[in-house]
Amino acid sequence: MDTFALIVTIGVALGFTYTNGFHDSANAIATSVSTRALTPRAALAMAAVMNLAGAFMGSGVAKTVSEGIIATPQGDKGMGILFAALVGAIIWNLVTWYFGLPSSSSHALFGGMVGAALAGGTAVHWSGVLDKIVIPMLTSPVIGLIVGYLVMCAILWLFRRSNPHKAKRGFRIAQTVSAAGMALGHGLQDAQKTMGVVVMALVISGHETYSDPIPVWVKLVCALMLSLGTYAGGWRIMRTLGRKIIELDPPQGFAAETTGASIMFGSAFLFHAPISTTHVITSAIMGVGATKRVKAVRWGVAKNIVLGWFITMPAAALVAAGSYWIVNLAFG
Structure with a gap:
């Protein structure tokens, strides 16, 4: 197995993690910045640290990504598929970031993996795609919408007799904790996705097996790149969410x-x-906003965001398939 191909693929995976960080940093901090609970730089610094911490909290998501979505043929073909998948995800991240559309970096990665696998003629675990990606993709925004609405209703009822100015001051302080929780969850989810891809590259190259624990250096570099990307900030998307x-x-x-x-x-x-x-926090914001009055939510903006969610996987898949074709033409 060409060591250079392994190094390049891992480098591209870390590049994807960086784009994931600045693309999705808005998820953790847009609400706390828009309410002035935190300054933008303080919020980004906090999010970067919590992303780093979250990455070390488990490995279940990484295992799902590395084993549950596509087969990983050994040799140059497998590495080419992985490389093309990451290129597709990165390009889609950059396109949606440019237009300020809070699409999902996760589903860009999954779409890229499926598209590259199909282009490369390798197996896609469709049951895994359905159970671990499609069903959560459809249910998590619905849950976010409903739970966000119910949590906000509970807050309105519990603090119905409170002084509004004092309550807002208290919640502004409390937001530092809730924003930290979001950033911790972001690290737990998104850093692990890249860990799973790096593990796939190591398995394809013969350096690891799926039964091995995830190497500490993989956790560390993925977490650091996500944190660096987060600190760079995604101001365009932050304005949309906030x-x-x-x-x-x-x-x-x-x-x-x-x-x-x-x-x-x-x-x-x-x-x-x-x-x-992205899906979870955006739908939660919609649910929370609907408690004020349904028309308070700008549903036209929400509609464009949801449309972006649905086209992310097929769009990234097409880009990844095209990338695989180019890589195969150039080096096959």
């Missing part, structure tokens, strides 16, 4: 972040399912 869907106040921001973090932790620890942090 302002364009609904104008959030501190209690709403706290409710949305608490909802998102709870769903991410539950998914990772109970089901080892790699859900999209």
Whole structure:
């Protein structure tokens, strides 16, 4: 196995993690920045640290990514498939970041893996794609919408007799905790996805087997790259999440972040399912906003975001398939 191909593929995987960080940093901090609970730089620094910590909290999601989606043929063909999958995901991340669309980096990666596998003529574990990706993709936003609405209703009822200004001050402080929880969940989910890809590269090259524990250096470099990307910030997407869907106040921001973090932790620890942090926090914001009044949510913006969710996997798959064709033409 060509060591150079392994190094390049791992490098591209870390590049994907970096784009994931700045693309999805808005997920963790947009609400706390928009409510002025945290300054942008303080929020990004906190998110970067919590992303790093979250990456070391488990390996279930990484195992799902590395073993449950596509077969991994040995040799140059397998490495070419993995390389093309990552290229497809990175290109889609950059396109959606440019247009300020909070699409899912996770589903860009999964779409890239499926598209490259099909182009390379290797097996796709369709049952794994359905159980671990498609079903969570469809159910997690619905759960986020409903739970966000219920959490906000509970907050409104519990604090119905409180002084509004004092309550907002208290929730602004509480948002530092809920935003940290979101960032921790982001690290738990998204750093592990890249760990799974790097493990696949090591297995294809013969350096590891799937029964081996994930090497500490893999966890560390994936976590660091995600944190660096997060600190770089995704200001375009942050504006969409923080302002364009609904104008959030501190209690709403706290409710949305608490909802998102709870769903991410539950998914990772109970089901080892790699859900999209973008889908969860965006739907939670919609649910929270609907408690004010349904028309308070800018459903036109929400519709465009949801459309972006549905086209992410096939679009990344097409780009990855094209990338595999080019790689195969050039080096096959």
